[in-house]
Amino acid sequence: GAGVSQSPRYKVAKRGQDVALRCDPISGHVSLFWYQQALGQGPEFLTYFQNEAQLDKSGLPSDRFFAERPEGSVSTLKIQRTQQEDSAVYLCASSPGVSSGGKGYEQYFGPGTRLTVT
Amino acid sequence: AQKITQTQPGMFVQEKEAVTLDCTYDTSDPSYGLFWYKQPSSGEMIFLIYQGSYDQQNATEGRYSLNFQKARKSANLVISASQLGDSAMYFCAMIPWGAGNMLTFGGGTRLMVKP
Numbered sequence: 001g002a003g004v005s006q007s008p009r010y011k012v013a014k015r016g017q018d019v020a021l022r023c024d025p026i027s028g029h030v031s032l033f034w035y036q037q038a039l040g041q042g043p044e045f046l047t048y049f050q051n052e053a054q055l056d057k058s059g060l061p062s063d064r065f066f067a068e069r070p071e072g073s074v075s076t077l078k079i080q081r082t083q084q085e086d087s088a089v090y091l092c093a094s095s096p097g098v099s100s101g102g103k104g105y106e107q108y109f110g111p112g113t114r115l116t117v118t
Numbered sequence: 119a120q121k122i123t124q125t126q127p128g129m130f131v132q133e134k135e136a137v138t139l140d141c142t143y144d145t146s147d148p149s150y151g152l153f154w155y156k157q158p159s160s161g162e163m164i165f166l167i168y169q170g171s172y173d174q175q176n177a178t179e180g181r182y183s184l185n186f187q188k189a190r191k192s193a194n195l196v197i198s199a200s201q202l203g204d205s206a207m208y209f210c211a212m213i214p215w216g217a218g219n220m221l222t223f224g225g226g227t228r229l230m231v232k233p
Contacts, residue, residue, distance in 0.1 A: 033220060042122075042209050042223030043163070056218055089161060095219075105151060105213060107221060109163035 002026065004110035006092050012116045013082045021077045021113045025094030032075050033107060034067055035091040043091055049075060050097065082117045089114050120145040120214050122224035130230050131200045138185070139195040139208050139227045147214030152193040153221065154184065157207040166208075169193060197229075205231045 005024045013019050025032050031050055035043035036059075045059040051072040060067070064083075069075040079086055093107040121144045131137035143152065154166040169177045169184045177184045185194040193212075197204055207228050211221040 031219060035221075042211075042226050043221070045220040045222070048218065048220055056220065059220070091163065093163070093221075097219075105219060106153070106165050106168060108165065109155075111160065111162045114161075 004092055004094055004108055006090075006110040006113050008113060009111060010114050010116075012118060015084060015117055016081050018078065018080045019082055019115065021079075021090050021092075021115070023075045023077070023092030023094075023110060025073065025075070025092070026108055027073075028096070029094035029108075030097030031095045031107075032069055033093045033095075034075070034077050035093065036061075037089040037091055037112070039088070046077070046090075079115075082115075084117050087115055087117045120147070120150075120212055120217070120222050122210050122212055122222055124210055124224035124227050126227045127225075128228040128230065130232055131197075131204075132232050133202060134199055136196060136198045137200055137229065139197070139210075139229065141193045141195065141210030141224060143191050143193060143210070143212050145212065145214045147216045149216060150212055150214040152184070152186070153211045153213070154182070154193075154195045155209045155211060155223075156204075157209060157226070159206070163209070167195070200231045202231050202233060205229060 034046040037043040048056040049069040064080045089112040093109045152169040156164045210224045
């Protein structure tokens with residue numbers, strides 16, 4: 001498909017387990033973002049890549065969270081030693097990253113991965 | 119830091135009527151972009167409309183228009199001729215261009231369209 005895809009769509013983890021969430025951005029999109037959305041709230045920024053470079057990880061809540069995009073395409077968000085407060089929907093978005101009066105900075109979102117930590 | 123406020127947690131609108139969803143923002147950056155996204159129950163965030171802080175005219179995209187009042191720091195979304203499929207969560211968001219490319223979202227408004 002032409003859109004952003006994420007897998008798995010649903011993940012149940014026991015407290016203390018490690019999880020890996022995958023994002024396939026739109027082909028050719030330079031920028032890739034991860035957001036965390038708690039139930040009933042707006043998404044909150046986690047981290048941002050431009051190609052393979054992680055330019056901003058200021059939103060990662062702890063050092064248990066790690067993201068990578070080694071070849072500038074697919075990205076993986078890894079959460080180590082999951083805690084109950086990590087339960088949320090994790091959204092990935094990509095954008096062309098070309099500035100033209102704001103056009104090109106539109107972010108296109110995937111369907112998200114719903115993580116439940118029990 | 120920037121902040122987005124959506125004061126309407128939930129709204130009802132009759133099918134075929136127009137509805138306005140409120141959004142106010144706060145930023146010290148003089149150059150910024152404002153976005154509206156729709157999130158249906160399936161969970162995917164769907165981009166609706168964009169307004170740049172220096173755009174002279176209010177943005178329009180089909181049935182969506184953005185009522186941008188820069189001095190009041192408001193960016194309300196107007197949906198004309200509501201349809202049942204418009205029932206969803208709506209999020210206002212912004213990017214201050216001088217502070218990175220990430221979106222800052224408001225808390226959202228749940229819109230319910232009545233037949």
